[in-house]
Amino acid sequence: MSPPGDVPVRLLKHPGPVAARRWDSLSCEKARAFRFLLIPGRSLFDGIFNAMKAANVSAAALTLTGGTFARVDYCLAAPRPGKPQVAGYTDPERMGGPIGLIGASATLGLDVKGRPMVHCHALLSGPDGQLFGGHIMPGESIVGAVPPVVFARAFAGEAIRQRYDPETIMSVFHPAEAEPATGDHHAG
Secondary structure, eight states: OOOTTOOOOOOOOOSSOOOSOOOOOOOOTTOEEEEEEOOTTSBHHHHHHHHHHHTTOSOEEEEEESOEEEEEEEEOEEEOTTSSSSEEEOOOEEEEEEEEEEEEEEEEEEOTTSOEEEEEEEEEEOTTSOEEEEEEOTTTOEEOSSOOEEEEEEOSSEEEEEEEETTTTEEEEEEEEOOOOOSOOBOO
16 A cells, blocks of 8 residues: 555556666775865856866765855656657756756766766755756756865776667666867766
8 A cells, every 4th residue: 555645656668678788887095075166157067167177086976965056957757748759858948047056966978978967856945935856957057156065086097987878778877988079078
């Protein structure tokens, strides 16, 4: 019996072949931990990318908490009936601030072209106090007057790289051997 108000879980069946190995991982014995503040008035991407670049890091798992955003561009995952992928992102929405950051999880890695990319999902509080969240557009989302705190776990010798996934028919992050990044960046 389900608890009152419990929502049934939907199972999404992707169109491609199911991978024999469901999880990829690499061990990193030289991982380092960092704590830093984002810079007010700068984009979420710039704040993460520049701090990690200064530490000579190209791959990291990040947790963000507290602080504000002056503006957030975000989208949600949604079903895509009749499309090759069973789910995708909605069109981006923009919300002006101040917007409180409850918490976020982000990944710094390389996109399919080898450019630095930040992928971020967050829970936020709008100016009216309403909670909202989703996939944050890091290049367009601007840090507010109170800088969020970022806790980063940086990986040495390994990378996080976006690559095509035949099951979902999308490019997603996977662990990979480290390669030098190109000079361009992508705010993902």
